[in-house]
Amino acid sequence: MSKVFLALQDVDEARPIVEAIRKDNPNAEFDHQPAMIRITADQELIIKRETVSNEIGADWDPQDIQLTLISFGGHVDEDDDYFRIFWQD
Amino acid sequence: MANRINMRDRYKHMTRLGWETSYQPMEKVFPYDRYEGIKVNDWNEWEDPFRMTMDSYWKYQGEKEKKLYAIMDAFSQSNGHLNISDARYVNALKLFLQGVSPLEYQAHRGFARQGRHFTGEGARVACQMQSLDELRHVQTQVHGMSQYNKFFDGFHEFPWWHDRVWYLSVPKSFFDDANSAGPFEFMVAIGFSFEYVLTNLLFVPFMSGAAYNGDMSTVTFGFSAQSDEARHMTLGLQAMQFMLEQHEDNVPIVQRWIDKWLWRGYKVLSLVSAMMDYMLPESPMSWKEAWEMYFEENGGALFNDLARYGITVPSYAEICAKEKDHLSHQVWGILYNHTAAAAMHTWVPDDAKMNWLSEKYPDTFDKYYRPRFEYWRDQEEAGNRYYSQTLPLVCQTCQIPMGFTEIEDPTLVAYRTTEYSGDKYHFCSDPCMKIFTDEPEKFCQAWMPPQQIFQGNCGGEGLPAVLEHYKFNLGADNMDYAGSPDETNWNKWKGLDGAGDGQVKAS
């Protein structure tokens, strides 16, 4: 099974996203590196609009990931309600 | 959300703005995406997974810029350059501005061209956005580095150097090769191989290294650019999958491009390996670790995924796997020997750094490289610092001086030679030679710095004439860090021992 990864800037704006990932992806692993957080998981990682919005207390648009995303490994699937990274095999 | 159309429809309505031309046939309006042999059945199958449209593009980019410039202003107002770990660190930035930022500009031009020439408008719009991103990258990098240029040598003539100086022909020729290829090859070269597979090895360790060494300005422009890279990565992957899905005849063409461009990119990144392991006073991660994480692990996952199209990992992956224990040490050795002709400083690693290298490279550093550095250090201390005064033989494909060794014998420099049209050509490795023999009529025309110097096209004969042509401030831009104006100034600003005027002492 292949691992997907997501790297986010270690900034305030990314914290609710990281929290939401923790809640929605129980198998995700978090690696804190200088100025960034690298998150890995087997096969897929999902960020849900609802979970992040609840964390912030205001509506969060998955496209806002543009502001904190550094890099990722996998295919991207983005829609109004979620942002997902996955491998197909 | 109720009265808005959803993301998928928005994307469709705002990117599918093309039409079938009627005054001129389509193939005359878009003549360049056909000659490479890539067969496209239906451009409508192109889909950008980020579904980015111009309106949100401007919104997000505007927000990123505001944040970035606020930090860059704060950095210069607070003399942020004084907070870095050590002035040696600045040499990594010099290499970046000289070697990488001009590639951002080349990427801007390349994507602008593809943004005109692809028949499918979805692909054109995505390329146009990337073209704007890349222009933003070069501008913010030059702006960010301008603060360093006020205080350190080695920045002032970076575009001039990029087009002329020998080690910068490594990245320059890489991009010239891509920009002189057809649009589909360009997408595999830059969009897929460089942006998707290799960009992590360039930006992520570089920016985390900057953070680790106290350089908040570079971290910020780096990660701001990198947030665009995520979009570029999906474009590269999308372009490649599109080709593979459109026609099975495309598969061998794409495979050959992947093989060529991952190797070309890997060779360019050998400069990054030296930067990570030697130029950063504090290294958050070794080159080998970064290679394992970003190429072997992530790249491995990618190739597993692409296996369903019949795409395989390039056969030379084994060479890279063995070479990761040697690469950075050999490149630093090459730079150290030729610093008289380079616009950056080098040095022999100190004991703490050498111990770190032994730990990170237990199988090779103590055996092959530590003795070499210790010998060079002894020679320096005895007043015999050796600067090579001769021109190196460079590889016809990657343009790196021949200094890489045989995979089975790290004490033997690898040479490969072939003939084409009555002339001899030299290579650092089998994959570099293979790239040449696949396209000899292209690579025999490469602008080779040593040959150009010998032909009298770079200011004249001998090193002094060439360095003058390079517009180096001699003794300031080049040579060792020890004894450089950078070192003297740094010690003075920081109140360290060894300050030029001897007045201030360590605080």
Ligand SMILES: [Fe+2]
């Ligand atoms: Fe860029």
Ligand SMILES: [Fe+2]
């Ligand atoms: Fe890019």
Ligand SMILES: [Zn+2]
């Ligand atoms: Zn080569």
